[in-house]
Amino acid sequence: MRGSLVAGVDRQLQDTYVSLVRLAPSLNLHDPDRLDREANGEVVISRYQFPDSFIQIEELAFYDLPTLATDLQNATTPTMRGQLFKYLRDIQAVSRITIATDPDHPIELTDAQLAALIEAPDGQLKLNLPVRERFRDTPTPMRVLVRLEPLQLKSAALGSDPTLAVTYVARSLGGINNTLTNLQNVLLLLCAIGAVSAGTGAYLLAGQALGPLRLVRRAAERIGGENLTERVPVPATGDEVEALAQALNGMLGRLEQSFEAQRRFTSDASHELRTPVTAISGHASYLLRRTNPTGQQAESLKIIQSESERLTNLIASLLQLARSDSGALVLNRAPIFSGLFLREIARELAPLAQAQQTTLDVSGDDLPFEGDPDRLKQVIINLVGNALKAGARTVTLGSTLDAAGQQMHLSVQDDGPGIPADQLERLFDRFYRLEDSRSRDQGGAGLGLSIAKGIVDAHGGRIWLESDLGQGTTAHVQLPIGNVPVLDDDDVP
Numbered sequence: 456m457r458g459s460l461v462a463g464v465d466r467q468l469q470d471t472y473v474s475l476v477r478l479a480p481s482l483n484l485h486d487p488d489r490l491d492r493e494a495n496g497e498v499v500i501s502r503y504q505f506p507d508s509f510i511q512i513e514e515l516a517f518y519d520l521p522t523l524a525t526d527l528q529n530a531t532t533p534t535m536r537g538q539l540f541k542y543l544r545d546i547q548a549v550s551r552i553t554i555a556t557d558p559d560h561p562i563e564l565t566d567a568q569l570a571a572l573i574e575a576p577d578g579q580l581k582l583n584l585p586v587r588e589r590f591r592d593t594p595t596p597m598r599v600l601v602r603l604e605p606l607q608l609k610s611a612a613l614g615s616d617p618t619l620a621v622t623y624v625a626r627s628l629g630g631i632n633n634t635l636t637n638l639q640n641v642l643l644l645l646c647a648i649g650a651v652s653a654g655t656g657a658y659l660l661a662g663q664a665l666g667p668l669r670l671v672r673r674a675a676e677r678i679g680g681e682n683l684t685e686r687v688p689v690p691a692t693g694d695e696v697e698a699l700a701q702a703l704n705g706m707l708g709r710l711e712q713s714f715e716a717q718r719r720f721t722s723d724a725s726h727e728l729r730t731p732v733t734a735i736s737g738h739a740s741y742l743l744r745r746t747n748p749t750g751q752q753a754e755s756l757k758i759i760q761s762e763s764e765r766l767t768n769l770i771a772s773l774l775q776l777a778r779s780d781s782g783a784l785v786l787n788r789a790p791i792f793s794g795l796f797l798r799e800i801a802r803e804l805a806p807l808a809q810a811q812q813t814t815l816d817v818s819g820d821d822l823p824f825e826g827d828p829d830r831l832k833q834v835i836i837n838l839v840g841n842a843l844k845a846g847a848r849t850v851t852l853g854s855t856l857d858a859a860g861q862q863m864h865l866s867v868q869d870d871g872p873g874i875p876a877d878q879l880e881r882l883f884d885r886f887y888r889l890e891d892s893r894s895r896d897q898g899g900a901g902l903g904l905s906i907a908k909g910i911v912d913a914h915g916g917r918i919w920l921e922s923d924l925g926q927g928t929t930a931h932v933q934l935p936i937g938n939v940p941v942l943d944d945d946d947v948p
């Protein structure tokens with residue numbers, strides 16, 4: 456780029472030199488007043504002819520090229536060369552003519568450049584040099600054409616011959632430098648714009664392509680066992696994303712069907728079992744009350760009665776689980792005062808606790824929240840029941856509000872044997888119990904915690920266990936407080 460721009464300048468310099476050769480005899484360059492007139496603001500003809508060029512001419516009078524070349528060849532030692540160049544410089548200085556260059560700071564060649572010029576086969580050098588313009592304090596970087604050739608400086612009509620002269624024709628490189636700087640800035644700007652728009656375009660395109668996938672993903676994350684009827688949106692993109700969404704929905708449909716079949720089986724089986732179990736229990740009661748069974752017969756009848764009671768409970772539990780699976784667990788929400796609620800449960804369970812010398816405490820304030828009191832009572836009763844079955848000496852019921860005042864926190868803490876950490880989650884699975892003899896002896900079916908979880912989930916809450924082996928267990932129930940009326944202190948019972 457720069458090379459071709461410089462080549463253009465070199466051509467202009469050659470042209471300028473050609474016209475200088477043509478015009479020199481008529482420019483009256485030897486006029487001693489020329490520079491003074493120019494300094495006084497007069498437009499002298501030489502400046503007028505070469506407006507953009509800077510020219511300097513030094514006549515080497517009494518020399519011709521072959522002699523000069525021979526002199527240079529003969530100057531074999533550095534001293535001799537030094538003497539030759541000094542001599543040349545002296546005659547250059549006295550004969551110097553300047554057009555637009557500063558006569559006080561002329562263009563000067565180094566010894567090597569001068570030697571190269573004398574030896575140059577085409578009699579010229581092209582150099583980049585700082586050149587002082589007239590009336591300027593600082594040098595300008597210029598392209599300089601230097602030629603060593605005889606030049607006709609006075610009109611031939613006056614009888615003078617051409618003299619050998621060193622002629623410098625210079626032009627500023629400022630234009631080229633400006634062009635290159637501008638070009639560089641434009642390129643940088645284009646690169647920056649290109650990078651930014653490529654980035655933005657890629658971002659937008661990727662967003663457009665991934666947008667539908669994101670929608671599908673969000674929907675898929677939302678869907679679980681409780682809301683299997685929902686489907687992911689099918690974006691009409693006509694590509695793999697659409698096919699994927701359709702495949703997901705097909706899979707959800709099949710899952711829903713098999714879940715539903717399983718739930719209906721549990722529900723139907725429980726229903727079907729209810730009547731015969733009630734009949735068994737009723738007949739056993741009848742026989743006990745209305746006949747006179749022997750001691751052994753009476754014993755058997757009592758076992759039949761208690762076992763059918765257990766079966767009734769189990770069936771009720773299974774029905775409830777089937778109902779919460781299908782999302783049919785209907786909550787009758789009402790305002791609840793936590794302290795009151797827990798004290799009532801404690802009062803109800805007191806005889807059971809006393810029977811095994813367990814202390815049942817209630818701590819915490821009366822804080823209002825909203826929920827289904829009967830279902831939540833079922834939850835807490837199961838948790839306290841578990842603590843009692845585990846053989847706790849002390850069971851403490853507590854209630855607190857979280858810092859933001861949005862979550863009610865109920866807890867049942869016991870000092871029983873505790874639960875191994877790896878079992879804590881699994882206890883919420885159906886029919887899952889600890890493998891210790893106590894669990895078996897107490898006769899629970901292992902459904903209590905799963906039912907409790909179903910109820911708490913339906914409230915939009917969370918239930919979990921914390922336990923230290925040998926220290927005791929705490930069951931936590933966290934519930935959103937819901938729409939509780941703002942109460943004055945007086946209203947709290």
Ligand SMILES: Nc1ncnc2c1ncn2[C@@H]1O[C@H](COP(=O)(O)OP(=O)(O)O)[C@@H](O)[C@H]1O
Nearest residue numbers: 841842845888889894899900901902903904928
């Ligand atoms: N507080 C507790 N301390 C020790 N073990 C517990 C406690 N709570 C629950 N468990 C264990 O978890 C099992 C499951 O409890 P649950 O689901 O209520 O069923 P169930 O009470 O019918 O056995 C219990 O059988 C018992 O082994």
Ligand SMILES: [Mg+2]
Nearest residue numbers: 837841899903
């Ligand atoms: Mg239980």
